[in-house]
Amino acid sequence: xxxxxxxxTEISVVEKEDVTLDCVYETRDTTYYLFWYKQPPSGExxxxxxxxxxxxxxxxxxxxxxxxxxxxSSFNFTITASQVVDSAVYFCATNRDxxxxxxxxxxxxxxx
Amino acid sequence: xxxxxxxxxxxxxEKGQTVTLRCDPISGHDNLYWxxxxxxxxxxxxxxxxxxxxxxxxxMPNNRFLAERTGxxxxxxxxxxxxxxxxxxxxxxxxxxWARVYEQYFGPGTxxxxx
Numbered sequence: 001x002x003x004x005x006x007x008x009t010e011i012s013v014v015e016k017e018d019v020t021l022d023c024v025y026e027t028r029d030t031t032y033y034l035f036w037y038k039q040p041p042s043g044e045x046x047x048x049x050x051x052x053x054x055x056x057x058x059x060x061x062x063x064x065x066x067x068x069x070x071x072x073s074s075f076n077f078t079i080t081a082s083q084v085v086d087s088a089v090y091f092c093a094t095n096r097d098x099x100x101x102x103x104x105x106x107x108x109x110x111x112x
Numbered sequence: 113x114x115x116x117x118x119x120x121x122x123x124x125x126e127k128g129q130t131v132t133l134r135c136d137p138i139s140g141h142d143n144l145y146w147x148x149x150x151x152x153x154x155x156x157x158x159x160x161x162x163x164x165x166x167x168x169x170x171x172m173p174n175n176r177f178l179a180e181r182t183g184x185x186x187x188x189x190x191x192x193x194x195x196x197x198x199x200x201x202x203x204x205x206x207x208x209x210w211a212r213v214y215e216q217y218f219g220p221g222t223x224x225x226x227x
Contacts, residue, residue, distance in 0.1 A: 004154075033214050045155075045203060045218040091155060098143075098168060098213050099157040100205075 002027045002096040004103035012109040013082055021077045021106045023092030029053075034068065034075045035093040035100065045091075051075065082110045114138065116219035118204050124225045130192040133222045137186070137206030143167075143213055144187050146179060150200035161187060162210075194226045 003026040013019045025034065036048040049059065051068055059066045063080045079086055089105045117136045125131050137144045146158040158177070159169040163184035172179070176195070181187040191198055201223050205216040 037218075042220075043201065043223065044220040047218070050214060093155075095214055098160050099145075099171070100147075100155075100214075100216060101157070102147075102155040104152075104154045 002029075002032075002094050002101045004092050004094055004101055006090075006092055006103035006106050008106045009104070010107045010109070012111060014111050015084055016081050018078060018080050019082050019108065021079075021090050021092070021108065023075045023077065023103060025073050025075060025092070025094045027073075027094055027096075029096075033095045035091075035095075036066065036075075036077050037091045037093065037102075039089040039091065039105070041088070048077075048090075079108075084110045084112050086110050116204055116206050116217050118202075118219040118222050120222060121220065122223045122225070124227065125194055126227055127196055128193045130190065131194055131224060133189045133191075133202050133204075133224070135187045135189070135204030135219060137204070138208075138217055141206035141208050141217075142184070143207040143209070143216075144181060145205040145207075145216060146187070146189055147171075147203040147205065147218075148200050149203070150197065155203065158189075191224070194224075196226050199224055199226045 005024045032053045034051045038046040056068050065078045067076045087110045089107045091102045091105045093100045093102045119134045144161040147155050149155040157171040160167045161181040164181050178190045201221045203221045204219045207216045
């Protein structure tokens with residue numbers, strides 16, 4: 001069955017430091033999607049990225065980058081030069097049929 | 113284009129009472145989903161509508177939860193009677209069609225507190 005593990009429950013870093021959020025997934029499917037979402041203190045879920053399992057290229061978007069490694073079933077997320085506004089809960093997810101399967105989330109505190 | 117909207121944003125009710133949550137998907141989106149996150153746990157799928165039909169309701173926790181999507185537009189999720197363990201954030205999401213079922217746009221959520 002599909003499962004997403006985010007081993008880091010909570011992380012605190014000082015502003016401007018780089019931080020990596022780990023995500024390990026399990027899936028029985030050969031084709032699947034991986035996602036990252038951000039939940040800021042205001043509560044809404046903000047979509048960050050969706051990656052198809054066929055596309056193992058790493059992606060960079062501004063200060064955000066994602067490292068997809070199929071060999072280790074990992075889809076890690078790095079924030080470079082973190083800012084206080086990055087403080088949020090971050091969820092990694094995969095899909096099972098029509099459902100998105102979320103990990104438990106990593107609460108990230110960026111300290112000024 | 114307006115996003116997914118949910119009402120209310122926050123609801124506080126007593127155990128045993130009834131609460132109805134509403135979700136308005138993005139206009140034209142056939143697929144509508146309900147998810148919830150209870151305290152400290154992961155966000156979990158509840159059910160999936162395709163238009164007005166329930167495609168998958170495997171995540172509904174028990175028969176105290178009733179979801180409807182009359183006319184295939186907005187959806188309601190009723191909890192009756194509410195229990196303490198129902199407290200959490202209820203998210204609604206929508207996607208345009210089956211080909212884009214993974215492009216789910218989430219609403220801001222409804223925070224439900226049962227006291």
